[in-house]
Amino acid sequence: MKTLTIVLTDGPYISEYAEIAYKLAGAALQQYKVNIFLYLDAVHIPKKSQNPSFFTNAGQLFSGLAKKGVVIRACARCAGARGYLPEEEVLQGNNCRDYFPGVRITSLYELSEMLSKSDRVISLSR
Amino acid sequence: MKTLTIVLTDGPYISEYAEIAYKLAGAALQQYKVNIFLYLDAVHIPKKSQNPSFFTNAGQLFSGLAKKGVVIRACARCAGARGYLPEEEVLQGNNCRDYFPGVRITSLYELSEMLSKSDRVISLSR
Amino acid sequence: MKSVFYLLDTAPYGSEKAFGALNAAAVSLGEMDVTLGLYGDGVYLAVAGQDSRKLGLPNLADILYAYGELKVLVNEPSLIERCLFGETLIETLELADEEEFFEAMESSDCVISF
């Protein structure tokens, strides 16, 4: 099975890339393995308890993707800088209390791993 | 006493405007009343438990400004969208568990209030 | 401050900035003299016929109509550069040439850009 990796660097709402990535991943996961790497401000996307009155909840969208098998990882340095700290334990595929289930904080080396195992890579950034 | 209001729209680290605003506010608060309004992504700035290994903790910088009397308010819609929800109670000048003390989530009308009472306004955005 | 000029130079829908600028301008109506200036990519907001239902985003043109008393200036040179001069524009907006646009900025007590 071919693999697609999507690299994101923007947070939700301020840019539309979280939504575009959701649509790309949704279209791809029916036939392909899909990875998403959250870098820089994109580590805000899986935050719990988002309540956007006028937009679609980006955290829920990504949580839905994770349930369908999309591998979502967040850069540890970027997440830590922004106050998302990893726990020792992994519960529901998740190692951060502030994140929706299915999203894990990992080292940046995971990005390199993802890239080397991918057939295509899409990067979206402002 | 004259009043300066600073309007921010970017989150920490991804842009230098949180730091520049900190320096501007620090220089101004010795002689003037200073307000900061956090809009759009800037509502991420006062998040607790930021741990930026290579940068200065933006949340701590702003918490320090609040202690020195700078009035810091975050837009309720932008904060809610990004998962920062206001409590009923105000403790330590703060109505959000995820925020450093001294930063309060308020309606956008507060921005208009701040502007109308200001002698100068600085807006910083990418 | 008695007057404020909001400068929007970002295209609508691709980012929250246009929505943010409209909301910020709207809350000052009545209290201050408010102008929203569309400049650069911000002028795309002026195109008539927007329908954002399928994107699941608020219709920004509807917000403009809802705040009919908001003064919105559209920078003409930006429109021309973006090949928008022949397009149908939202009729409640005011076209402003470079001189008129800059004068509105200069005569406002402050300029806020997002």
Place this chain on the structure above:
Amino acid sequence: MKSVFYLLDTAPYGSEKAFGALNAAAVSLGEMDVTLGLYGDGVYLAVAGQDSRKLGLPNLADILYAYGELKVLVNEPSLIERCLFGETLIETLELADEEEFFEAMESSDCVISF
């Protein structure tokens, strides 16, 4: 993917992007064929003599020196547009004209921009 081209078109220090691009490029060294391409405002990273201590930010030039094996291409037309052609540049970087720069992008398996 066996090769990756990181495109940096944002100025250093004003944003975390240059730092992010350097780190991302560094972790793939050894595993993949990595090129960092400085383009547009990204070419400001090439100026020699950076000292960011007083800003309290990591010195990005030092990171470039620390990863000496990283291939860094500097787009010449961007340098010229920014009046940087006469400035002293970090000597470990490679100048690339438009043709060489685009060829490096085209011959990489993927292009990632921040």
Place this chain on the structure above:
Amino acid sequence: MKQEKLDVFLLTKPPSSPRSELCLKLAARAGKARIYLAGDGVYHLLARIDEQPEFEIYACKEDLEARAIKAGKRVTVLDNFYSDFIEDIMEHCKHEYTF
């Protein structure tokens, strides 16, 4: 029907963006190319990107509607834009770029 192995571009930025300029330079170098317009990328239709005969242009329907941008005859407006794009880049294209 996209059997031809071409370079494929996803363009989500408006014409004023320096990334758009870079995208179009690379597309021009490729000779023939398929360009997918989504988000603010659909504003390239105002700048007549579809008049370049070497480019096949695809546009995202909901992004056109939101922005009130009309597509000319040479533009293929896709209802399933993202599925079609994904199929193209995973199965048919030579090199893929996103700007």
Place this chain on the structure above:
Amino acid sequence: MKQEKLDVFLLTKPPSSPRSELCLKLAARAGKARIYLAGDGVYHLLARIDEQPEFEIYACKEDLEARAIKAGKRVTVLDNFYSDFIEDIMEHCKHEYTF
């Protein structure tokens, strides 16, 4: 010594930014102006912003050092950039703009 009531500009964006262009247009309209360069705004010194006789140019020392940008004779490099800027906009300037 900044008694003259002038328009004051804080410019934190590099020359390529459309906001920089807008800033310089407004400054040119003002005739004489004081321009404070901080952050990526210091890159305007490479583009010789200091050769315009109508502008008084001030630059932030730590931003110059980080970016390895030298300031010419007509540029006032300020150790206390932010204090001086704040005093100017609160006490001396006519109109203040930030870009």
